[in-house]
Amino acid sequence: MALLDVRDLRTHFHTEDGIVRAVDGVSFSVEKGKTLAIVGESGSGKSVTCLTIMGLNSGRRIDISGEAIFDGVDLLAIPKDELRRYRGQRISMIFQDPMTSLNPVHTIGRQLREAVQLHADVTKAQANARAVEMLKAVRIPRAETRLDDYPHQFSGGMRQRVMIAMALINNPDLLIADEPTTALDVTTQAQILKLMNELQRDFGSAIILITHDLGVVAETADDVLVMYAAQPAERGGYEDIFYRPHHPYTWGLLRSLPHLATIGEDLKPIPGAPPSLLNPPAGCRFHPRCPYVMDICTTVVPEFALVPGSGDHRAACHLDEETKQREAATILTETLADSA
Amino acid sequence: MTRYIIRRLLWAIVLFVAITIITYVIFYLVPTDPARLAAGRNPTPAQVKSVAHYLGTDRPVWYQYGLFLKRLVIDHSLGYSFADRVSVNTDVLNAAPVTASLVIGGAILWMLIAIPVGVFSALHPRSKTDRVAMASVLVGISAHPIWIGLILSYVFGYIPSSGHALGFSFPSFTFLPIQGYCNLRGASQGQVCSGPIQWLYHLILPWVTFAILYAAFYVRMIRANVMETLNEDYVRTARAKGAPELQVLRSHVLRNAMLPVVTMLGMDIAIALGGAVLVENVFGLPGLGQLAVTAVGTFDLPVIIGTVVFASIVVITFNLLVDILYAWIDPRIRLG
Ligand SMILES: Nc1ncnc2c1ncn2[C@@H]1O[C@H](COP(=O)(O)OP(=O)(O)OP(=O)(O)O)[C@@H](O)[C@H]1O
Numbered sequence: 001m002a003l004l005d006v007r008d009l010r011t012h013f014h015t016e017d018g019i020v021r022a023v024d025g026v027s028f029s030v031e032k033g034k035t036l037a038i039v040g041e042s043g044s045g046k047s048v049t050c051l052t053i054m055g056l057n058s059g060r061r062i063d064i065s066g067e068a069i070f071d072g073v074d075l076l077a078i079p080k081d082e083l084r085r086y087r088g089q090r091i092s093m094i095f096q097d098p099m100t101s102l103n104p105v106h107t108i109g110r111q112l113r114e115a116v117q118l119h120a121d122v123t124k125a126q127a128n129a130r131a132v133e134m135l136k137a138v139r140i141p142r143a144e145t146r147l148d149d150y151p152h153q154f155s156g157g158m159r160q161r162v163m164i165a166m167a168l169i170n171n172p173d174l175l176i177a178d179e180p181t182t183a184l185d186v187t188t189q190a191q192i193l194k195l196m197n198e199l200q201r202d203f204g205s206a207i208i209l210i211t212h213d214l215g216v217v218a219e220t221a222d223d224v225l226v227m228y229a230a231q232p233a234e235r236g237g238y239e240d241i242f243y244r245p246h247h248p249y250t251w252g253l254l255r256s257l258p259h260l261a262t263i264g265e266d267l268k269p270i271p272g273a274p275p276s277l278l279n280p281p282a283g284c285r286f287h288p289r290c291p292y293v294m295d296i297c298t299t300v301v302p303e304f305a306l307v308p309g310s311g312d313h314r315a316a317c318h319l320d321e322e323t324k325q326r327e328a329a330t331i332l333t334e335t336l337a338d339s340a
Numbered sequence: 341m342t343r344y345i346i347r348r349l350l351w352a353i354v355l356f357v358a359i360t361i362i363t364y365v366i367f368y369l370v371p372t373d374p375a376r377l378a379a380g381r382n383p384t385p386a387q388v389k390s391v392a393h394y395l396g397t398d399r400p401v402w403y404q405y406g407l408f409l410k411r412l413v414i415d416h417s418l419g420y421s422f423a424d425r426v427s428v429n430t431d432v433l434n435a436a437p438v439t440a441s442l443v444i445g446g447a448i449l450w451m452l453i454a455i456p457v458g459v460f461s462a463l464h465p466r467s468k469t470d471r472v473a474m475a476s477v478l479v480g481i482s483a484h485p486i487w488i489g490l491i492l493s494y495v496f497g498y499i500p501s502s503g504h505a506l507g508f509s510f511p512s513f514t515f516l517p518i519q520g521y522c523n524l525r526g527a528s529q530g531q532v533c534s535g536p537i538q539w540l541y542h543l544i545l546p547w548v549t550f551a552i553l554y555a556a557f558y559v560r561m562i563r564a565n566v567m568e569t570l571n572e573d574y575v576r577t578a579r580a581k582g583a584p585e586l587q588v589l590r591s592h593v594l595r596n597a598m599l600p601v602v603t604m605l606g607m608d609i610a611i612a613l614g615g616a617v618l619v620e621n622v623f624g625l626p627g628l629g630q631l632a633v634t635a636v637g638t639f640d641l642p643v644i645i646g647t648v649v650f651a652s653i654v655v656i657t658f659n660l661l662v663d664i665l666y667a668w669i670d671p672r673i674r675l676g
């Protein structure tokens with residue numbers, strides 16, 4: 001059984017402008033020890049999906065429905081205080097901006113200790129020892145001496161390492177990483193991703209990796225969920241998404257990937273902008289930007305259907321199977337040609 | 341940290357010299373002759389001249405200022421009043437505890453009101469309590485201290501002792517005193533009361549007046565700061581770690597939200613000294629404000645300068661303390 005099984009998750013915010021349907025019917029599962037990547041443009045609901053599972057959404061009036069079964073327990077149905085016990089112990093989360101994610105007035109040591117002592121009855125010395133162990137695991141030099149330092153004494157990359165150390169300090173079953181490398185420079189990005197891969201091997205945690213960078217997905221993911229305008233567009237194994245993509249939005253994302261051979265050439269971003277979640281387009285939400293748009297797309301919502309002959313590869317698109325396979329093949333040769 | 345404190349200290353000295361020079365210059369721009377005022381009724385020119393010589397006002401301004409600095413630094417003396425030749429040190433030292441009691445007690449009271457109300461409002465925005473608090477804040481911010489003082493005197497002082505209100509009569513009684521001050525320890529000349537209980541009793545209305553005035557500002561500021569801090573990423577991190585809401589608030593929100601409040605408090609102690617003049621006036625408290633107002637009325641330069649010097653020393657010291665406190669709370673300043 002999957003470690004986390006999310007079914008038909010919906011998160012609706014009541015705002016002054018109306019109801020923002022930030023997540024509108026998302027389903028996926030995460031296997032033990034595996035990495036699920038969630039990709040999509042800015043505002044597609046990736047963060048809200050994960051924050052909802054963690055019970056960390058900000059805002060007063062929120063409607064949440066669906067299920068998030070974690071190890072047999074529906075996280076959306078249990079009392080707040082019980083959910084709190086899962087956070088930081090069995091499910092951890094790290095965020096996009098390491099510069100603001102640590103409390104500036106507490107030492108790193110204190111913040112790491114807090115994470116330990118919230119869930120285990122240990123002495124300060126034991127918590128400290130654990131903190132040093134974790135700082136070493138994330139390869140922070142001179143770990144022992146850095147416990148008394150404050151966040152502003154660390155660089156961005158080092159702070160993200162501290163965040164990772166803090167997230168993994170209680171050996172969680174699931175680590176949710178919300179664009180953990182977006183705010184970092186390219187070299188540091190690569191180091192952090194490598195570190196996460198290694199730590200996953202050592203600690204055996206499952207990871208949900210949120211990103212809008214398919215390049216990152218290619219390096220880390222076992223499974224991929226492509227989100228568009230609060231809904232899943234396509235979902236499948238790594239190979240399904242990269243070798244047999246079945247949704248025009250995924251094709252667009254793949255085409256906009258920078259490859260070695262195309263450096264210097266213009267990237268091919270998807271034209272247009274994502275729709276408002278206050279008032280999304282009728283039919284398929286992608287239709288206003290879709291180069292393959294048909295009449296049916298403007299009125300009928302496509303089913304998130306199983307791709308024929310696949311294990312669990314789904315896509316929400318009205319195009320016929322033949323066209324999809326032909327396009328997928330074209331893109332594959334394009335990218336292969338590019339990287340050759 | 342040491343370098344930081346030394347920098348602040350040097351800056352404090354510069355400030356002090358600037359403030360006293362400005363006070364001297366302003367005083368000499370006002371076209372009056374303190375010697376004439378001090379020489380009694382219808383003095384002869386010769387009398388005025390000899391008084392001027394005695395007071396030292398026949399010397400150039402820079403000389404007087406130099407003398408003042410020398411006295412202050414070497415003899416720790418603020419000079420003697422033009423009006424009654426009493427040592428200004430004595431005047432100031434008698435008045436300072438009154439103002440200090442008023443301002444410090446008022447500040448404690450307003451923070452005791454503002455912190456819980458501000459934090460509660462921030463945690464429950466748009467709730468009934470929040471709306472009531474925000475409406476009261478508006479009243480507090482727009483009210484004048486004298487007006488608040490008079491209303492409070494009327495309601496809690498005059499009405500109980502007059503024996504009738506709203507057309508009803510009742511046995512008159514003293515609820516709260518509306519005039520005068522009692523020393524915390526040992527009565528001074530002409531005072532009928534002393535001791536902590538009387539001291540407290542006489543200060544209740546002045547404190548409340550003060551507190552209403554400033555609590556409003558602080559409720560609003562604390563509310564805004566807490567709301568802003570609640571949205572910080574590190575607060576979300578704390579929740580993601582599994583910290584209970586109370587711990588999130590105590591350990592991650594309040595300390596950060598209080599940083600700007602501490603700075604404000606330091607600056608407002610200075611402004612509060614100004615407010616003290618009005619409140620002392622309404623409640624007949626013989627504090628620094630009263631002393632300065634009387635001295636201005638008689639062009640008693642040494643007393644004016646004395647209160648200015650004392651007030652600036654207090655304000656500068658407070659700012660210094662706040663800077664140090666701030667650095668202590670915020671490691672980015674301490675270690676940066
Ligand atoms: N607390 C909230 N109240 C109202 N609307 C919200 C709230 N949180 C998020 N939203 C809205 O929900 C939508 C989805 O936001 P989300 O942060 O999940 O996007 P995202 O896919 O993570 O994008 P990004 O790549 O920029 O992080 C956005 O339109 C956002 O404005």
Ligand SMILES: [Mg+2]
Pocket residue numbers: 046047048178
């Ligand atoms: Mg996001």
